[in-house]
Amino acid sequence: MRAFSSVLTENKEENLPPKTPPYLRKGDRIGILSPAGNISAEDCRVAIKTMQEWGFSIKLGATIGKKDFTFGGTDEERRSDFQQMLDDGSVKAIMCARGGYGLLRIINQLNFKKFLQRPKWIIGFSDATVLHSHIARNFSIATIHSKMCNSFVDPAKAEPVQTETIDMIRKCLVGVKMKYEAPVNPFNKKGVAKGMLTGGNLKTLETLAGSTSDIITKNKILFVEDTGEYLYSIDRMFWNLQRSGKLSGLAGLIIGGFKIKPDDEGEEFGKSLQEIVLEKTAKYHYPVCFDFPVGHQKNNVALKCGVMHRLRVENNAVILEEI
Amino acid sequence: MIIPPYLKAGDTIAITCPAGYMPAENAATCIETLLLEGYRVMAGETLGSASQNYFSGTDEERATEMQYYLDDKNIKAILCARGGYGMSRIIDRLDFKMFLKHPKWLIGFSDITVLHTHLYSRYKAVSLHAPMAAAFNNGGYSNEYIGSLLAALRGEKGNYHSAPHALNKTGIAKGKLIGGNLALLAHVTGTASDIKTKNCILFLEDIGEQLYNVDRMLYQLKRSGKLAHLAGLVIGGFTDMKDTEKPFGKDVYEIISEIIEEYDYPVCFGFPVSHETANVALKQGAKYKLSVNEGGANLKET
Numbered sequence: 001m002r003a004f005s006s007v008l009t010e011n012k013e014e015n016l017p018p019k020t021p022p023y024l025r026k027g028d029r030i031g032i033l034s035p036a037g038n039i040s041a042e043d044c045r046v047a048i049k050t051m052q053e054w055g056f057s058i059k060l061g062a063t064i065g066k067k068d069f070t071f072g073g074t075d076e077e078r079r080s081d082f083q084q085m086l087d088d089g090s091v092k093a094i095m096c097a098r099g100g101y102g103l104l105r106i107i108n109q110l111n112f113k114k115f116l117q118r119p120k121w122i123i124g125f126s127d128a129t130v131l132h133s134h135i136a137r138n139f140s141i142a143t144i145h146s147k148m149c150n151s152f153v154d155p156a157k158a159e160p161v162q163t164e165t166i167d168m169i170r171k172c173l174v175g176v177k178m179k180y181e182a183p184v185n186p187f188n189k190k191g192v193a194k195g196m197l198t199g200g201n202l203k204t205l206e207t208l209a210g211s212t213s214d215i216i217t218k219n220k221i222l223f224v225e226d227t228g229e230y231l232y233s234i235d236r237m238f239w240n241l242q243r244s245g246k247l248s249g250l251a252g253l254i255i256g257g258f259k260i261k262p263d264d265e266g267e268e269f270g271k272s273l274q275e276i277v278l279e280k281t282a283k284y285h286y287p288v289c290f291d292f293p294v295g296h297q298k299n300n301v302a303l304k305c306g307v308m309h310r311l312r313v314e315n316n317a318v319i320l321e322e323i
Numbered sequence: 324m325i326i327p328p329y330l331k332a333g334d335t336i337a338i339t340c341p342a343g344y345m346p347a348e349n350a351a352t353c354i355e356t357l358l359l360e361g362y363r364v365m366a367g368e369t370l371g372s373a374s375q376n377y378f379s380g381t382d383e384e385r386a387t388e389m390q391y392y393l394d395d396k397n398i399k400a401i402l403c404a405r406g407g408y409g410m411s412r413i414i415d416r417l418d419f420k421m422f423l424k425h426p427k428w429l430i431g432f433s434d435i436t437v438l439h440t441h442l443y444s445r446y447k448a449v450s451l452h453a454p455m456a457a458a459f460n461n462g463g464y465s466n467e468y469i470g471s472l473l474a475a476l477r478g479e480k481g482n483y484h485s486a487p488h489a490l491n492k493t494g495i496a497k498g499k500l501i502g503g504n505l506a507l508l509a510h511v512t513g514t515a516s517d518i519k520t521k522n523c524i525l526f527l528e529d530i531g532e533q534l535y536n537v538d539r540m541l542y543q544l545k546r547s548g549k550l551a552h553l554a555g556l557v558i559g560g561f562t563d564m565k566d567t568e569k570p571f572g573k574d575v576y577e578i579i580s581e582i583i584e585e586y587d588y589p590v591c592f593g594f595p596v597s598h599e600t601a602n603v604a605l606k607q608g609a610k611y612k613l614s615v616n617e618g619g620a621n622l623k624e625t
Contacts (some may be wrong), residue, residue: 038569053553069572070535101535104542207539209513210547232377232408236510239411244513267343267407270376 016140018117018196018306021092021119023175026055028092030119030173031085032149033061034072036127037100039150041065044097047149047285054170059091071102081104087114092121092175097149099126115139121173124148124226129200132305134213136198140261143198145223146302149233168302180301181294182318183252187274188279191287192309193252193323197303201224206237209244213306217241218249221311221320223303224296225256231269234258235276242280252311253281253288254320257295287313324608325448325621326497327399329478332361334399337392338456340379342434343407347371350404350456356464357402360473367392369425370404378409385412393417395437396425398478404456406433412517412537414441422448428476431455432528433598436503439607441516443501449476452503452526453604454498468595468602475604480624481611485594485605487619490580493591496555496613497625500605505561509540512547521552524566524613524622526605527579528559530598534571536562541582542619550583556590556612557622589613591620 030051041064048058065079066073073081085094094163107130109209116139122131132143146169150231153162172178198215199205202224208214226234241247258273271279274290281288289311293299304322312319327456330336336357347370354364367388369379392401409544414437429438429450442448453472454463463469475481502525503520511517529537544550555615561575573581576592583590591613595601606624614621 070567070569101539104539104546108546204508207543208546209509209543211519211543212546214513229521236408236411240512241512243411243415243511243515267420270378 017060018140019119020142020307021121024056024092027057029057029059029090029130030062030093030197031059031061031088031091032095032097033081033085034063034066034070035078035082035106036096036102037070037098038067038072039064039097044149046154046189047152047262049285050152050166059085059088059132061085064097069098078102079109082106082110086110087119093118094122095148096124096128099124099128100126100199101149103127104207105132112139123169126201127298129206132198132200133205133208133215136306137213137216140306142306144169145305146172147300151300155306157185159298163177165299165301172189172302172311174306175250177322178258179305179319179321180293182289182320184318185290187278187290188313188318189281190313190315191252193221193287195221195251195309197221197223197305197307197309199254199305201270202226202234202237203229206240209216209240215246217246219251221252221254221309222250223256223292223294227257227259227296228261230261231263231271231273231276234260234273235269235271238276238280247280248284248286250286252286254292254294255288255290256292257297259296287311289313289318290317325423325426325446326499327428327449329387330362330476333363334585335363335365335397336400336402336505337365337367337398337480338370338402338404339367339388339392340372340404341385341413342379342403342409343405343439344372344374344379345370345379345405345456349460352464353459354458356459356469365398367605377407385409386416388418393419394421396421399425400428400430403435406431406435408434408457410434410437411510414438419446429625430472432602433504434507436507436515437511438499439503440508440511440518443608444516446488446517447608448607449606449608451604452603452607458602463600466600467598472510472604475606481604481606482623483595483621485591485620487617488592490536490576490592491615491620492588492590493615493617494555495511496589498522498524498554498610499608500526500611501607502557503528505529505540506532507538509543512543524555524557525549525553526557526559526594528597529561531563531565533565533567534573534575535567536622537564537575538571538578540573545582551586553588555588556583557594557596557613558590558592559594560599560601562597562599589615591615594620594622
């Protein structure tokens with residue numbers, strides 16, 4: 001029988017000094033696994049080759065190529081694969097091969113004891129938001145929000161934006177101080193913010209509300225993105241953030257890519273994404289920017305969650321930089 | 324718990340649309356039925372409004388109308404004409420001071436789940452999870468489900484049955500009944516309208532969700548501590564479920580059954596609470612007894 005030690009606990013994060021796992025050096029190993037949806041080894045081939053060219057070796061998890069309906073193996077298979085990657089001291093980073101749905105089903109069964117003794121980089125986005133939020137809340141350890149194996153493309157066929165965003169994963173891993181530029185959007189709210197970066201997929205964040213993996217946003221720069229949701233649903237999720245106190249104490253807010261599902265006929269929502277966001281943040285004075293290159297899109301930069309950043313939203317430039 | 328006074332002939336029921344837009348003619352049968360029951364009916368401007376978008380009016384218009392009905396002590400019940408989406412946008416603007424002085428029945432389901440959980444958690448007030456205006460149409464006004472709503476308003480105690488189901492878990496539970504739409508229950512988690520479910524009988528229903536999303540929402544309930552200490556669980560209709568291109572591999576009742584496998588409380592599936600015709604009136608926060616045995620399930624107000 002599984003023990004669920006859930007229920008909202010005290011905020012451990014505030015009592016813990018933020019930690020950054022050791023950056024990677026040539027020859028270090030990266031583990032690849034699939035804690036959510038299933039993926040074939042073939043679909044990881046380009047990612048493996050690219051990361052080998054970066055000078056890293058690869059450990060392929062047992063869940064790569066496994067399939068239990070939509071999942072990359074049964075809960076137990078995905079749990080044990082993740083656990084052995086967490087526990088293996090020779091693995092310096094773990095990349096989720098793809099998202100989908102599945103981490104929520106196994107997160108409470110993962111044991112982070114060895115990971116805490118020897119932190120390592122956890123990489124992914126979308127469903128992997130569960131990991132970013134859980135690790136930040138409970139352990140205050142930095143993670144990388146970025147593309148995963150299924151987004152790597154053959155360098156010969158890659159568009160510049162793909163090459164660049166994939167190489168950002170390498171830069172994050174080896175400890176390059178990151179700097180990003182976003183396009184200027186007329187709806188942006190100007191200002192400067194300094195804070196730890198946190199965030200991810202909006203739907204997944206709502207799913208974590210009230211649980212031991214619930215995101216802590218106070219004094220942080222929050223980024224959110226989503227795909228395939230109706231406007232009304234996006235609005236409702238922002239109300240969840242608002243009503244659970246997650247928008248009031250922010251340092252800054254970054255709105256990434258939102259692939260919006262068109263309204264059904266006769267059910268036109270009548271508000272844009274920008275209006276949805278701005279009405280919730282009207283009374284706050286922190287900077288807000290739109291169109292930041294993070295999300296289910298080609299221009300999806302690699303971000304270090306749990307690391308201090310400065311966000312500058314100005315008339316003619318939007319810059320996020322690690323400090 | 325505060326139980327509002329039951330209705331007598333001549334009492335007034337207000338009809339409002341706090342969420343999505345609804346053409347006035349869709350509520351005509353509902354109004355007629357309530358009039359024939361001997362009630363007075365007051366329909367708000369949000370019903371059949373001139374709104375050009377999804378909502379029945381601006382947040383301000385919807386909140387003001389609801390507030391007016393909450394504050395008017397001559398109104399003994401407020402029937403939400405439809406759900407959709409919108410309650411979350413106005414719930415924190417509503418003032419329940421006058422309502423608490425003169426409690427009244429708030430009626431609805433789906434998006435209105437937010438109002439029910441809010442009333443239950445913040446004000447310990449009993450409300451009615453029940454069919455809304457459109458359910459009276461197409462002959463619905465004479466069926467047992469609308470009948471159960473009218474009976475509940477008169478003060479009759481609910482006593483409902485459902486057929487045996489292979490996934491049922493037998494047993495007897497007593498406790499306060501709470502619940503509603505799964506997506507909304509997940510959505511209010513962590514907010515001022517969140518519910519504590521310990522020792523309660525929880526009921527759930529939903530419509531039009533992806534199977535993986537139902538799984539995810541149930542994990543949210545589980546991980547936020549809402550499934551471990553129930554007295555019992557009542558699973559209503561999960562209709563119009565959608566699956567991914569690669570199938571999830573379980574049907575919706577199997578998903579639910581698996582997630583609560585470790586608990587020993589009684590569970591029934593296929594209970595008549597849903598977005599379909601089968602949707603009995605349930606008093607949120609009132610005490611019920613759930614009995615599940617080989618003959619099926621019985622949920623009885625005590």
